[in-house]
Amino acid sequence: MTNPPSSVTVIKDAANRYFLSFVVEINQQLLPESPNSVGIDLGIKTFAVLSTGEKIDAPKPLKKRIKHLRKLDRNLSRKQKGSNRYERARVRKAKLYARMKDTRKDFLHKLSTRIIHENQVIVLEDLNVAGMVKNHKLSKAISDLGWRQFRTFLEGKAEKYGRDFRVISRWEPTSQKCSCCGFVGGKLDLSVREWTCLNCGTVHDRDSNAAVNILVAGGHSETLNGRGGKRQTFVKEAAAVEASTHLEKPVQLSIFDILQ
Numbered sequence: 001m002t003n004p005p006s007s008v009t010v011i012k013d014a015a016n017r018y019f020l021s022f023v024v025e026i027n028q029q030l031l032p033e034s035p036n037s038v039g040i041d042l043g044i045k046t047f048a049v050l051s052t053g054e055k056i057d058a059p060k061p062l063k064k065r066i067k068h069l070r071k072l073d074r075n076l077s078r079k080q081k082g083s084n085r086y087e088r089a090r091v092r093k094a095k096l097y098a099r100m101k102d103t104r105k106d107f108l109h110k111l112s113t114r115i116i117h118e119n120q121v122i123v124l125e126d127l128n129v130a131g132m133v134k135n136h137k138l139s140k141a142i143s144d145l146g147w148r149q150f151r152t153f154l155e156g157k158a159e160k161y162g163r164d165f166r167v168i169s170r171w172e173p174t175s176q177k178c179s180c181c182g183f184v185g186g187k188l189d190l191s192v193r194e195w196t197c198l199n200c201g202t203v204h205d206r207d208s209n210a211a212v213n214i215l216v217a218g219g220h221s222e223t224l225n226g227r228g229g230k231r232q233t234f235v236k237e238a239a240a241v242e243a244s245t246h247l248e249k250p251v252q253l254s255i256f257d258i259l260q
């Protein structure tokens with residue numbers, strides 16, 4: 001499956017867990033061409049809305065776990081820095097935090113693998129995560145979401161399996177534009193989840209409409225055959241044909257990435 005690793009690094013994380021990190025050149029494993037393409041709108045309430053209308057929620061950390069994490073955090077703040085007790089409390093908190101992160105990473109891996117397998121062209125809206133994280137209200141929620149990681153997974157897997165992954169600028173009016181007739185309405189408040197196009201009367205779910213616009217903005221031709229009509233998709237470029245059969249640059253993967 002893969003070539004011998006050119007290097008192996010041992011990594012110890014904050015939870016005192018050990019990882020072996022291999023640098024390997026991976027061969028492409030081209031998948032049979034798919035007739036499907038998809039636009040993806042990432043959000044806070046719903047993790048991802050696809051242009052097919054599918055909504056995907058991320059697994060929420062169990063309330064019990066969050067409570068436990070807070071308790072460990074309080075516990076840690078009472079210890080004297082540098083003491084043995086402090087170190088023990090720090091590791092306990094880091095271990096729980098690592099487990100929560102692993103759950104999220106597992107979800108992101110499974111979702112990105114499925115999307116790559118099902119679609120030839122994948123279009124994602126580029127999000128200004130750094131800018132949004134400055135808004136403190138949202139910062140906690142966003143940094144936990146793993147948008148950046150999701151994009152990285154999609155990018156890597158698209159390359160590996162010969163799919164066409166595109167990112168569109170976040171300045172495209174994906175929310176305000178009617179995906180049926182192209183009419184651009186006014187700015188929608190974040191609380192508006194459903195709206196009616198003033199031009200053609202189509203009732204849109206905010207996120208699904210945005211996801212269709214993301215797909216179209218990705219340079220992919222798609223026609224909507226009226227309301228609820230059949231979508232016809234044309235894959236203009238066959239990424240599988242264009243892509244070389246070998247990755248030029250080595251990709252650093254952890255053992256968990258290889259197992260995916």
Ligand SMILES: [Zn+2]
Pocket residue numbers: 178179180181182183197198199200201202
């Ligand atoms: Zn319209």
